[in-house]
Amino acid sequence: MSETPGWSSPDQQPNQPQQPYGYNAPPPPGAQPSIKPGVIPLRPLAVGEIVDGAITTMRRYPKLIIGAAAVVAAITQIIGLLVQLPFLDDLTALATLDPNAMTDQQILDQFRDSMVGFFGGTFLSVLPLLLGTVFLSGFITVVVGHAVLGEPVTFAQAWEEFKPRLLPLLGATLLSGLVITVGLVFCVIPGIYLYVIFALVTPALVLERCGVGAAFGRSNTLVKGAWWRTFGVLLLTIVIGSVISWIISLPFGLLGAASTGFSADPTAVLSVGALVLSTVGAIIASTITLPFSSAVTVLLYVDRRMRAEGMDIELQRAAGHGGL
Numbered sequence: 018m019s020e021t022p023g024w025s026s027p028d029q030q031p032n033q034p035q036q037p038y039g040y041n042a043p044p045p046p047g048a049q050p051s052i053k054p055g056v057i058p059l060r061p062l063a064v065g066e067i068v069d070g071a072i073t074t075m076r077r078y079p080k081l082i083i084g085a086a087a088v089v090a091a092i093t094q095i096i097g098l099l100v101q102l103p104f105l106d107d108l109t110a111l112a113t114l115d116p117n118a119m120t121d122q123q124i125l126d127q128f129r130d131s132m133v134g135f136f137g138g139t140f141l142s143v144l145p146l147l148l149g150t151v152f153l154s155g156f157i158t159v160v161v162g163h164a165v166l167g168e169p170v171t172f173a174q175a176w177e178e179f180k181p182r183l184l185p186l187l188g189a190t191l192l193s194g195l196v197i198t199v200g201l202v203f204c205v206i207p208g209i210y211l212y213v214i215f216a217l218v219t220p221a222l223v224l225e226r227c228g229v230g231a232a233f234g235r236s237n238t239l240v241k242g243a244w245w246r247t248f249g250v251l252l253l254t255i256v257i258g259s260v261i262s263w264i265i266s267l268p269f270g271l272l273g274a275a276s277t278g279f280s281a282d283p284t285a286v287l288s289v290g291a292l293v294l295s296t297v298g299a300i301i302a303s304t305i306t307l308p309f310s311s312a313v314t315v316l317l318y319v320d321r322r323m324r325a326e327g328m329d330i331e332l333q334r335a336a337g338h339g340g341l
Contacts, residue, residue: 055167071312090303093149097142220318269298
């Protein structure tokens with residue numbers, strides 16, 4: 018990817034002409050035919066083409082994308098389960114708390130101890146999940162970058178290209194997460210707005226090999242003027258991912274309920290058996306949904322650059338169609 022001139026930002030390459038055709042439509046009659054060396058045609062994309070391109074990328078590079086996602090999901094989910102197990106007693110005690118049999122001070126002490134255990138376990142389980150998600154999103158960004166041009170890529174090659182960007186991407190993810198969380202805390206709307214504005218930070222940072230601050234600026238620039246369209250694509254991606262997760266997790270949830278005899282006891286969901294089955298379902302669901310959402314984000318970034326900066330011409334040259 019570092020050798021591909023098409024991914025550099027506009028200030029790193031000669032000025033490219035703006036798109037000669039419409040905002041949402043493919044080229045009009047008489048225009049050059051679409052060039053599709055990889056998973057998408059090299060022209061501004063319709064929403065369906067973005068989604069289809071993400072699915073096609075997963076099918077074309079299954080060992081890289083599904084394999085990496087399965088390993089990351091298994092490691093992070095299993096670590097999360099092992100971290101939470103020591104705190105099950107605290108959560109069970111809170112769920113079975115009987116206010117009539119305890120003094121106010123005892124209730125307060127039990128609640129405090131349970132919350133400390135809950136938040137401690139949650140933090141320790143979220144940390145590996147964050148690291149795994151950062152690695153997977155950056156790694157898939159590199160793979161999708163090759164897939165757009167129809168280039169073969171190995172795990173070693175993709176890792177070598179992504180490795181220098183891992184720490185900057187981790188910093189960018191933490192920073193964007195903090196900013197978005199602050200926006201959500203003060204008011205939901207600013208948080209959603211910032212989430213969309215910074216949605217393209219990862220592909221900008223990885224593919225353009227820019228700094229953290231520059232990646233935030235690039236994402237803001239690319240989303241500017243297309244906030245609602247970007248929001249719509251991201252929302253559709255979340256909906257599709259949620260439906261897939263629900264479909265996959267449902268049978269494991271039912272098996273977990275069956276293992277407790279479909280008990281109405283609130284502590285039943287905290288049993289080790291139910292948690293293990295839930296973890297297995299989460300691993301399978303994450304193996305599909307995480308790479309799908311990451312691939313959609315990268316193709317959304319490519320689409321914005323083709324629309325705003327005429328990058329399709331540079332990509333056509335990089336794909337060997339420089340004469341068109």
